[in-house]
Amino acid sequence: MAENDTRPDSLDPADWPRFRAEAHAMLDAAIDRMEQATEGPVWQAPPPELRAAMQTPLPRAGLGAEAVQTQLRDLLPYGVGNTHPRFFGWVHGSGTPSNLMADIAAAALNANLGGRDHGAIHVERQVIRWCRALFGFPASASGLIVSGTSIATIIALKAARDRTIGAEARTKGPQARPLTGYTSAQTHACVARAFDMLGLGSDALRRIPTNGAFEIDIDALRASIAADRAAGSIPFALIGTAGSVNTGAMDDLDQLAGIAATESLWFHVDGAFGALGILTETLRPRLAGLERADSLAFDFHKWMHVNYDAGFVLIRDEADHRAAFADRPDYLQGAERGLAGGNPWPVDYGPELSRGFRALKVWAQIAEHxxxxxxxxxxxxxxxxxxxxxxxxxxxxxxxxxxxxxxxxxxxxxxxxxxxxxxxxxxxxxxxxxxxxxxxxxxxxxxxxxxxxxxxxxxxxxxxxxxxxxxxxxxxxxxxxxx
Amino acid sequence: MAENDTRPDSLDPADWPRFRAEAHAMLDAAIDRMEQATEGPVWQAPPPELRAAMQTPLPRAGLGAEAVQTQLRDLLPYGVGNTHPRFFGWVHGSGTPSNLMADIAAAALNANLGGRDHGAIHVERQVIRWCRALFGFPASASGLIVSGTSIATIIALKAARDRTIGAEARTKGPQARPLTGYTSAQTHACVARAFDMLGLGSDALRRIPTNGAFEIDIDALRASIAADRAAGSIPFALIGTAGSVNTGAMDDLDQLAGIAATESLWFHVDGAFGALGILTETLRPRLAGLERADSLAFDFHKWMHVNYDAGFVLIRDEADHRAAFADRPDYLQGAERGLAGGNPWPVDYGPELSRGFRALKVWAQIAEHxxxxxxxxxxxxxxxxxxxxxxxxxxxxxxxxxxxxxxxxxxxxxxxxxxxxxxxxxxxxxxxxxxxxxxxxxxxxxxxxxxxxxxxxxxxxxxxxxxxxxxxxxxxxxxxxxx
Incomplete structure (x- = not known):
């Protein structure tokens, strides 16, 4: 009681044993739900009562722990359905109960992985090393865990943009340079979106027709690059697809890597789910050429079933990666020792300074299974x-x-x-x-x-x-x- | 045993009661750590053993549940320290034990909030409505929960860029248009970073000197806008700071709102932590003018102590917001009914299609407390x-x-x-x-x-x-x- 009296507005529990009991009850409800993942309907529409409960005005006074916990439990049956064996819609990983362990530990740590020297940073570095090994990238490659392939693609193509133009791209923008990129018509929408975000314009992405297997047509690709060069454009990036969203088609990455080398293009692979085929003997040969990419984007929350959200960008040359993002102000300067140590920081490799501890669930999933x-x-x-x-x-x-x-x-x-x-x-x-x-x-x-x-x-x-x-x-x- | 035999490679537990016991043990370890948040050292360097444990090669065979859980527990004392009462470094919120409830429920749901019709989407909509009410934005305002103010700023300034240029900004890029933006020299680095990301170039952001209180100098601002207009540039955005990182300075938002209106500039407020001063009687008057902003970015994981990561962008005119991001391909078309219902989808308002269920911990924090x-x-x-x-x-x-x-x-x-x-x-x-x-x-x-x-x-x-x-x-x- 004494501690509670001196801190009347604490957000910590006044009664820890009671809080502990409530947390265990919530955990049991969550595990019950996971244990029933193979049963019942795949998906149920959120009922009117749930929608109504979500219409309350901004709570000035707070509804208290019990009311909130009840609503959390009431929500459990109304997921998107991707935890069920017959969820076949879109490429959603189906999660694992064991990932709950990492989420519980991450909640206790409440880490921001923008930078500094703390345990979480080392976990992310381990995941980066593992990804490097997995995809046959050199020790000089760098990586960053992000929310998903959409952001990973923006990061990779920014590195491509900035390498092509030079440091000026960051301070002056791409300006009137007609940079053009190439990908198949079956490529994920996030690629054109990245062109839009980065000021290149989505029209600068040439969507090359596909063959009968929905793979990029290599002859059409070569012709498009040649036509652009003839017209004065500057081809700078080639984006291959490892697992297209519509059909799962795999572009011939080896041929694309060769073309990128010949034409001096940044070779990016969108491997949102298909890149993880590298984990199998049968699919690995079809990913030949991926190890020559300048960058790769994929998701852990797809075929690795890590809890949402967790994606990754891997970039062959750390210097390209850092040159596109590093730029720290006075209050974020690193130090040799102490909490501000541990350079370089993740913020030097992406647009986010606020970054949750996605690395822990990724690490735990790979390490356990x-x-x-x-x-x-x-x-x-x-x-x-x-x-x-x-x-x-x-x-x-x-x-x-x-x-x-x-x-x-x-x-x-x-x-x-x-x-x-x-x-x-x-x-x-x-x-x-x-x-x-x-x-x-x-x-x-x-x-x-x-x-x-x-x-x-x-x-x-x-x-x-x-x-x-x-x-x-x-x-x-x-x-x-x-x- | 029978079920396990038929699914030898399941990622679900073979022995659910045992898994349940292990999860409860992990929960107790996490709660122990939280209960001790006010004790012991603020920060401890990650010890050599932890670093060494993070150097294992990619595990082909899996280390098993027990080894992973041990490492998760061993990590608990080596957080960034922001859960301790004497963590004063950088603006990290200190988290709440009650947020663990939401994290447990979110893990069970494993939701992707890119779109579709499921319970999680309604929770995020509620948070958006609350934020609209909190900051005095109209019912036509839209919002999106993101990882933090860095991404929120990119989204807001993209909407500003695209409103200024029109739809062509997305397909053709900003091209050679010399768009210029204005902010104080004390503004967070993420603003210049957004200019870089969006292809405007960080030089296009004018860093206006501050007065003795580290607030933007209004006369210098006016002079800079006038000089740019005279030189043929196109001033398009004014970024006010509510709580600068170095000193906590608050720009005079009311004056800035007036200048933005007069000069036809998009008025964005970086309120990463300071915007939440709106929750207090004493600070609210100093945020006057914020309710006239075109967009606002702030973090729930700062002064609302929501677990990392959770930030927000609020945009006055939903049409501006949607025009900057909506663009869905065939395999993501919405439907009137079923799982693909519930339009518009969050992916229409930001760059991410993969989005975890950050909304739940935000909702729970506000609702409970x-x-x-x-x-x-x-x-x-x-x-x-x-x-x-x-x-x-x-x-x-x-x-x-x-x-x-x-x-x-x-x-x-x-x-x-x-x-x-x-x-x-x-x-x-x-x-x-x-x-x-x-x-x-x-x-x-x-x-x-x-x-x-x-x-x-x-x-x-x-x-x-x-x-x-x-x-x-x-x-x-x-x-x-x-x-």
Whole structure:
């Protein structure tokens, strides 16, 4: 009581034993939810009561611990669904219970990884060393853990921009220099977004057509670079895709690395999920050339199932990386010793000075489970995508819309004589989601709406795939017979 | 056993009761650490054993749960120190045990807040509504939770850039347009960094001199704008500071809002920590004008003590905000119903598609404790900075180097006849850190090295201030007598 009296407005608990008991109750609720991840509906719409609870005015007085904990527990069933074995929508990793350990420790530490000398910084450095080793980058390579591939891409392309223009890029901007970059038409939207962010303009990114396998067309790429040079533009960056979002297509990175070398382009690889194929014997050969990239962006929260959010940028030449970001003011000067030691700091490698301790959950995931096991799960997902393709191919009323390159299968329910297959398949997907049966997504391939099944999920069982095909057929039939 | 046999490579626990017991043990270790936050050294250098443990090669086979949990626990004492009452270095919020509840629930949910319709999205919307209400922004204002003010500033200034130039800014870049922005010489480095990132060039940011209180000099500002217009530049943005990092100075936001209106400039406020002064009766008047800003950036992980990382950008006109970021490809199209519903999505308001559930810890902190209590803690920190100033002013061998505007007191140990006061004071700070007595930082003010004490800490007790002054004096005397 005495301590509480002298600090009436503490944000620390007045009654630690009670707080401890409440925290253990919350932990049990969270573990219950995780233990049930393979059961029940994939997704449930947030109910009206939850929405209503989220409409209260700004609380001046505070609702107290009990009310808040109740709302936290009430929220647990209404996730995006990516922890369920039949979540196939978008490339969301499915998380691990063991990552909870790292999140609990990280909460106690409350670290900012912008800089300084503390334990957390060493954990991040370890993750960087591991990534260097994993992708065959030299010891001179640098890296940074970020929220995801979107920010990682901005960082990599800024280093590319600034290396091309020189230090002046930072102080004077790219100005009127017509820098141009090259990528496939199937590349993730974050690449064009990075061009926009960095003042290069998204038009400066040439979207090269793809071949039948949705991989960048090498001849068209060469022609585009030549045409730009002839027109006075300055080609500066080539962006390869390791695992396109629509179909999982892998560009021929080895050929791209060669072109980048010949043309003196910065070679960046968008490997958001596909780069982690490096963990498997079968996919590693298809990533040949990645080890020659100037930069790589990928996510730990995808095929490594690290809790959201955690992405990474790896840059071959630390000097390029630092030159694009380092610039510290008086109050952030490092010191030889003490808390301001431990140079260089992460803030010298990216736009963020405030950075949470994402490194801990990444480190813990890799350290506990090892890369071999994660690799086997990646292999299994690819085998499952092929298994689904075989089911679709064998089905008289299903039609596949793209080759299976990795872990994604695109198909549609296509009974003869139905004119509006696009509407029908979109509605099938919506109903599967609404009924909690499965959560695929939709996309458009060659102008047709596809049911897109992406399996980046360590919980998906082989039995989930015939279940899905049957659910698609049944839902499609129900829709047709209701017409 | 049966389930484990069929899924040999699961990342889920084979033995849930055992996992549960281990998680509870980790939680107890984390709570022990938090309960001891007011005790022991402020900071301890990460020991050689910890560094050595972080040098293992990439684990192919996995170290297993027990080894990882041991390392997580071993890391707990080696935080940055910001959870301790005498952490005065840099503006780090000191975290709350109750935020652990939100982190546990967030780990179970593993949500990506890039988009879609799920419970987490509604929590973030609630936080946005609260921030709108808090800062007197209209219902048409939009917001986004980000990692911190650095990213928030990039987002705000991109909206400013794109509103000024129009849609072409995104596709063609700013090109040769000489856009110029204005801020004080005391502004945080992230503002110039944003100009660099956005392709405007950091030189385009005019750093206006400050008055004796380290506030932007209004006459110099007007003169700079006029000179740029005369020279053919296009002034487009004015950035005010609410709480400068060096001294806590608050620009006259009301005057700046007026100048921005007259000159048709986008008015952005960097309120990283100072904006939260709005929670107090005494500081609110000094933030007059903030409610007229086009955008505001601030951090929840500073004076709201939300766990790292959590910052915010608030933009007056949702249309400006969306125009700078919205652009979704086929595989991300929203739908009326189902998981792809709930438009607009957060990805329409910022560069990130991968976004963890930062909103939950923000929501929980505000909801549990209420804004009044947080406001009282802010008032207390400001009173403590004044208390420290009084102790310094009364001390014959101490010298204050800046007025106390908010929660920061800059001073130095300045005994007569010592020539190298800069070296001496830097060494005092390093020793205080190394001995775990206190963690102030250093900065440079008018060319002199200051001991910078920033009190953004709900655990700082009034008794910590005379303790600090005595420790500074004792350390300084020890250093002088050892010469």
């Amino acid at each position: 090892g890369t071999d096991r994660i690799g086997r799960l990646i292999e299994r997902n690819c085998a499952q995508a092929r298994q689904l393709a075989a089911l679709v191919d064998a089905h008289p009323r299903m039609e596949r819309l793209a080759p299976v390159a990795l872990n994604i299968c695109n198909f549609r329910f296509a009974p003869e004589g139905v004119p509006d297959l696009d509407d029908l398949n979109r509605e099938i997907v919506t109903r599967l989601q609404l009924h909690g049966l499965a959560a695929p997504s939709t996309t458009t391939l060659n102008g047709q709406t596809a049911i897109r099944v992406n399996i980046t999920n360590h919980r998906t069982r082989d039995s989930d795939l015939p279940f899905l095909v049957e659910a698609v057929e049944r839902t499609g039939n129900d829709l047709l017979s209701a017409r | 209420g804004t009044d209590r947080i406001g009282r803690l802010i008032e207390r920190n400001c009173a403590q900075a004044r208390q420290l100033a009084a102790l310094v002013d009364a001390h014959p061998r101490m010298e204050r180097l800046a007025p106390v505007a908010l929660n920061i007191c800059n001073f130095r140990f300045a005994p007569e006849g010592v020539p190298d006061l800069d070296d001496l004071n830097r060494e005092i700070v390093t020793r205080l850190q190394l001995h775990g007595l206190a963690a102030p930082s250093t900065t440079t003010l008018n060319g002199q090295t200051a001991i910078r004490v920033n009190i953004t800490n709900h655990r700082t007790r009034d008794s910590d201030l005379p303790f600090l002054v005595e420790a500074v004096e004792r350390t300084g005397n020890d250093l002088l007598s050892a010469r």
